[in-house]
Amino acid sequence: MSQSADPVTSFAGAKVMITGGLGFIGSNLALRLVEQGAEVLVVDSLVPDYGGNLANIAGFAERLRVNIADLRDRHALRVLVPGQDFIFNLAGQIGHLDSMKDPFTDLDINVVAQLGLLETCRALNPTARIIYASTRQFYGRPDRLPVDEAHPLRPVDVNGINKMAGEAYHTLYHQVYGLPIVSLRLTNTYGPRMRIRDARQTFVGIWLRRALEDGVFEVWGGEQCRDLCFVDDAVDAFIAAAATPAATGHVYNIGGPPPVSLSELAELVVALAGAGRFEQKSFPEERKRIDIGDYWADDARFRAATGWAPRVDLREGLRRSLDYYRAHLSAYL
Amino acid sequence: MSQSADPVTSFAGAKVMITGGLGFIGSNLALRLVEQGAEVLVVDSLVPDYGGNLANIAGFAERLRVNIADLRDRHALRVLVPGQDFIFNLAGQIGHLDSMKDPFTDLDINVVAQLGLLETCRALNPTARIIYASTRQFYGRPDRLPVDEAHPLRPVDVNGINKMAGEAYHTLYHQVYGLPIVSLRLTNTYGPRMRIRDARQTFVGIWLRRALEDGVFEVWGGEQCRDLCFVDDAVDAFIAAAATPAATGHVYNIGGPPPVSLSELAELVVALAGAGRFEQKSFPEERKRIDIGDYWADDARFRAATGWAPRVDLREGLRRSLDYYRAHLSAYL
Secondary structure, three states: OOOOOOOOOOOOOOEEEEEOOOOHHHHHHHHHHHHOOOEEEEEEOOOOOOOOOHHHHOOOHHHOEEEEOOOOOHHHHHHHOOOOOEEEEOOOOOOHHHHHHOHHHHHHHHHHHHHHHHHHHHHHOOOOEEEEEEEHHHHOOOOOOOEOOOOOOOOOOHHHHHHHHHHHHHHHHHHHHOOOEEEEEEOEEEOOOOOOOOOOOOHHHHHHHHHHOOOEEEEEOOOOEEOEEEHHHHHHHHHHHHHOHHHOOOEEEEOOOOOEEHHHHHHHHHHHHOOOEEEEEOOOHHHHOOOOOOEOEOOHHHHHHHOOOOOOOHHHHHHHHHHHHHHHHHHHO | OOOOOOOOOOOOOOEEEEEOOOOHHHHHHHHHHHHOOOEEEEEEOOOOOOOOOHHHHOOOHHHOEEEEOOOOOHHHHHHHOOOOOEEEEOOOOOOHHHHHHOHHHHHHHHHHHHHHHHHHHHHHOOOOEEEEEEEHHHHOOOOOOOEOOOOOOOOOOHHHHHHHHHHHHHHHHHHHHOOOEEEEEEOEEEOOOOOOOOOOOOHHHHHHHHHHOOOEEEEEOOOOEEOEEEHHHHHHHHHHHHHOHHHOOOEEEEOOOOOEEHHHHHHHHHHHHOOOEEEEEOOOHHHHOOOOOOEOEOOHHHHHHHOOOOOOOHHHHHHHHHHHHHHHHHHHO
8 A cells, every 4th residue: 555645535445553552542443443443453562551551452352453562662673563554653651650769661661662663654654654653732821712732842751752752753754864753742532442540641540430430539639621532533534534645744642622621520520320429529739730721722723724623512422431430440450 | 967948058068979970060169168177078980972071070080979870770879878967969861862873771860760869869859959950951842932931842852751750750859858959940050061072962062172172163043042141140040949948849940141143152152263164964864853942931930939039141251161171172072
């Protein structure tokens, strides 16, 4: 499949690699691409504290190829990268507190390994279209709302610095070497296949789990507003970015339906679960220093470029998430 | 020497470590601090292609302590960092083309090693005042002139991404852990002790060398304007940043006297040297992609915070540089 200026209308037969493909968004993306007839190669390290989980591909594992490898393993990349038409690059360390406790590992995964992937693509597969999972996280505390892509970058933790550098590498390798790359700065994403064992990946996961167990979850602060993107909408965004040649070389915000306060979100979770309760807590000191207050995205540029828009509202997204974890809870504990 | 809110009026007796202290700016800073009576420890890797040169401390080597070590060597740092009152952190890889040819080494030195130094300070000497040599280089092609600190960061090469991340780490370790850190985004700096063997450190070095040898140097482009800071003024800026507690936690631009075009600069070099000539060339493709056009700094914030101002105009600075290299040329070839 060669790159052209025309939008991609089908991924049938396309060779697709997904790094972090056993993780939350990666596995949902894998499922979608398998359904569209793509030849999907999932690459994942399955580092225990991260998002990868073999349960995420239960039911469609036989329709794709899994290669357990760490993105830091450049020898593995030299074998896996050639021949791919699309590389969805979602592997990363995303825990904020983990990044502060072990900054070198975060740097290794989110910067050194990203550079390794890009160097491998440059050398062995410079036409593969790369869609990079970036984050809104390095905007830091917003100067203005909604936050557009021109907002200053002010990372508030090690993870933010490293993701900022990782994205900058992707942009540079497009500008200097012409690799066809799009970066998506995702907002909080939630839905089936997210990690619910703890709050490492998203606070929404542990909230849903506690509610389903009829337990108690903690809401830190509560007044701060966030937009939340249901994972099917995030998958739509990755597909749209891959399918739209005009998006090449750009960095786009991906938001969601209108923002809510965390208190409103917590109430909705409890109401929809019909179980559990929450306690509002003031921020622990360690967390307060890196809290960013309100955030919601201005994603007008991506909508204009691709026609993408979120389709699943918060109530529906939470309902589908609760249904998923009611059916599969034990695989995620 | 304990940290206080009062400006430092003397470095006599202060324990000072300078990373990259055998390099261009580092050695000039070492000389100044030695003259002020500081106990100076110079740490330098002497990697051949970088700026370190034992000739840079000829004449005052016996008045300071030299420890050859790479900043990537965290075991060395654990021994060298404790007890220092001030750490001037100037070690780095600065060659743009080198960073593109070997991006992993640049990343290792400009990011991983910087994180290692900060982690060492956090663990073993959290009150040492750190002055970090950052760069204007990651502003990329300016949106507006002069460029102030709020200008967007758009690195145009691997070195720019890594220096941006290195500075972000310094800022973060101040914000989160309270380390007393100031970062200075230097513009083009020139003067005695700069590398003149090639253009790795600054194009001014090779221009002066060729002029002194009555040879030919190349001016790429020529119309683009730059501000140039004489090294004594840069040293003043490091001293002022170290001496001003109110500067802690800030990132400042350091500029120079009014900007000139590269053609004007080349003409001045030839006139003052009374020898040599130059050829104007159009940019090679490799370089064009990372050229940033005009740049000059708005350094009003640093001037207001510290009272610093550049004191050496371009003609005087070039004259002093030519005098230095006339006397010491063989040590720099």
